Amino acid sequence: MEGERGTLLAARTMIPFAGGPHFREGGILVREGRVVGVGGLEELRREYPDVPVRHFGERTIIPGAVNAHAHLGFRREDRPEGGSFSRWLGELIERLPEKETWTAEAARASAREAIEAGTTFMAESSPYGECLPQLAESGMAGFVYAEFFPGDFPDSTPEERVRAIVERVRELREGLPERVEAHVSVHAPYTVDPESSRLAARRTRELGWRLAIHLSESPEEVEFVRDGTGGLANIFGRNDWGGVGLSPVRYAERVELLAPHTIAAHLATGVSEEDVAVLARTGVAAAHCPRSNEYLGCGVSPVPRMMASGVRVGVGTDGLWSSPSMNLFEETLAAVRLHGFDGVLGLRLATYEGARALGVEGETGSLEAGKWADLAVVDVSPGEGVDPVREVLEAAAGGGVVATAVGGRFLHDRSGA
Template sequence: MPSAPRSTTGASSPASLRRTSRVQPPEFPVIYAADLVLPVGTPPVERGAVVVDRDGRIAGVGPVEEISRANAGVEVREFRGCTIIPGGINAHAHLGFRRGDEPPGGSFAGWLSVLIERLPEKEAWTEEAARNSAREALETGTTYIAESSPYGECLKPLAESGLAGVVFAEFFPHEIGPPEEAVEYIFNRTRELKRGLPERVSVEVSVHSPYTVDPESSRLAARRSREAGERLAIHLSESPEEVEFVQKGTGGLANIFARNEWGGAGVSPVKYAERIELLGPGTIAAHLATGVSDEDLEILARTGTAAAHCPRSNEYLGCGVSPVPRMLERRIPVGMGTDGLWSSPSMNLFEETLTAVQKHGFGGETGLRLATLGGAEALRMQDEIGSITPGKWADLAVVEAGGGGEPSREVLEAAADGGVVATVVGGRLLYSR
C-alpha cells in the first residue's frame, strides 16, 4: 500500500477545496418535474414534481400542478419522458483506479499482489483517476459516495466533484509503528483532512482488512471511532484467501506484507472481527462474499453491522456470492457498492445494482431500494438522504424511462444502460445530458 504521507500540507491539502470547486452557486428555490417520481418508501407520483428550498433540501413532493400552484413564480425544470428517483448512494467505492490496465482477476491474492507491485507507478495517476471516477459516478446518477483510500488520498477529487460523500482513510500499521502510534497517526491525519471541506464531505477511518491491520490496531481504531461518534469501514470476509488466513494463518495473504503473523484465529472472519471489537452500529463491512455462515449473519444482525454489496468485484476476483437475501431477512442494512475500476467495469451504481437483482432474483423495488435508501441506512444517513422525502437533501437522478409495467425495474434497467439524463446534488443540477 502507499507509504503513509509525511505531511498533509501543500498542493494536496484540502484547505483550498472551496476555492477550487467548479460547482456553481444554486438558484433556489426550484422545481424539478417529470412524467413519474419514484420517491422510494412512498407511492409513485405520476406527472410528479419535487420542489427544492433555498437550503438545497426537499420542500415538497407531489403532482406537478399542485406543486406549481403552491409555489407560484418558482422555476419549473421539466423532464419529459423521464422518471425522477433518489440519487444513487455508493456504499463502497475506490475512486483512485482507472479502466483498461487492471490486474488479472480470478484469484484475489494474485490480483492484490500485482496491485501492490504497481503502487509506485499508480501514484502518478491516482488523482486523475479519482477525478474521472467521480465524474463517471455523477453522470450515471450517483449523488453520494463512501470512498475508501489509503490515508484519504482521494479526498481532494471527491470534494471538488460536487458529490456528497465520506472518505474512509485506510491506514496500514506496518508502515507506521506500534498500534498506539499507528492509530494516533491516522486520527491525526483525518483531523487535518477535515479542515476546509465542503459542507457535505467528511473524513472518517477505515480498518482496511483482517489481513492488513493487526488485531490491536483494529481494536483501538474501532474504539476511537465509536468514541468520536463516527462510522468505521472495513473489508470483511471478501475472499477464500482471507478466510484461510483468519482461520489457519496460511495461504496467499499470510505474507502479503511479510509481517502478518496474527492469522490462525480458528474462526470465521466475521467472528474474528467481533472478537476484536470491529463490529457494531456504524460499522459498514464491504463484500462479505466468502464463507458467510448463518452464525455470521446472526452476529452481524446482533451487532448492528451494515453491509456493502459489490457483486461485480466479487465475481471478478473469484470471491463468491454474498448472501444478501438472507441478510435482508435478518434486517441487516445493505447498500450497493461499485468497488473500483481495477475490479469492476464501471462506476455506474445502477449497473452494479442490476447485477445484484439478476443474481439474487430481486424485484425492481428491492433493487432500487438497495441503490438508494438501503445505502443510506447502511451508512446511518437515512434521515438525510436515500429517498425523496421533505426535509432530506435534494439528491436526485433523472432517468429516461416512462414508468411501464414495473416502473422500478424499468428505471433501474434504463439507468444501468446509460439512461441518466440529469443528476442533482443538494438541489444543484450538476449534470445534464
C-alpha cells in the first residue's frame, strides 16, 4: 500500500533546518506522519524507488512555524484602542460578558488563519483553557496554557485556588488528540498573588507539567510590582501585593516562577542586564511578541542580549486584539526588522527556536529524520542573492504559504500539486 511506503514530498528548494544545508531539488520521505529521510530528490528516489513523489514545483519546503505565545479567542474587527496597556486591558475586561458569545467562533477563525499561514505548533493561552477545543479540532499540535485568576475564587486560600486550576487542567487533559496538551498559566504578576504563584509553580514542577506567564510586559506592570501603584493596581479588584521594590523578573524569581519548564511572554519593558542574567541562570524561556508590544506601548524586548546570554527565545503572535494577524512568519519578519537579524536567524526563530523555547525541539521545528513531518510550502524559489532565506521568510510573511502539513497530514493546500 502507498501509505505503508510513505510519500516523497519535493520542491525546487528545501530548507530542512534554518542554518543547515539547503537542497536544490530536495525532498523528504514521510511515513506514518514522521520524517524518514531528507536530502536531494535524485538520491532519495534511488534509495526509495517504489515511493510515490509529490512535487510542489518552483516552491520551497520549510519547517512549519512554531507559535510560542498566542491567544486564539479574539477577533480583529473590534479590538480595543492601543497605546496604553492598562486602558486596553480595562476595555477588554469590560467586554468580557459580550466576548463570551463569540470566543469559540473567533478561536476557530484564528486557528484557521494560523494554519493557512504555515503554523503547525502553537502555545495558546486562554482563561481556564477555554480555547482548547478549538486548538484540538484544528489539527495543529500544541499546548493550551489554562490561565487562572485568584479573583474568581473569593474567600479562598492560595492552596484552594491552585488545587482548582490543577483539577481543571487534569480534566482538560482527558481524551485529547495526540500532540495536544494542557498546562497551567500563572497569568501575570498583577493578577495572581505571590503565594498562589509560588504554589502553582511548585505543583506544576511536581506533576511534570509546563508553566506560562506574562512577564514584564508593560510600564504599568513594572510600576505595580516595584511601587504598588498605577493603572494595574486595581485592574481585577484591589491587588495589594505590589510595591516590593523589584523588577517583575526579580519578583518572578522570588516567587519561584522561573525555571526551565516555564515560558515567559513579552519581556518588553524594563528588562535590565541583571534581569537577563536572572533569566539565563534560571533557564526560563521567552516568547517575543514585537507587534503586540508596539501596539500596546510596551517597548522593545532585549532579544539579542537575551539570546547572547543563552536564553531560549521563540516568537509569538499574541492575539488579534493586540496584533494584526496570526501569521507567525509575519510576526518574525517584524522581529527581524526590529533587531537587524538576517534571514537564517529569522527563519530559525520562527521554527526551531520556538520549538526549543517550548521544549519540543526533539519532535518539531526542523525537518529531520525521526521528527514529525510538520512543514509549510512557500510559493517562492529563492535565487542566489545576498539573503535567499530572507526571501523565503518574506514570501511566507506576505501570504505565500500554499500548503501546511502537521504530522504529514495536509490541513491547508492550495498548491495544485
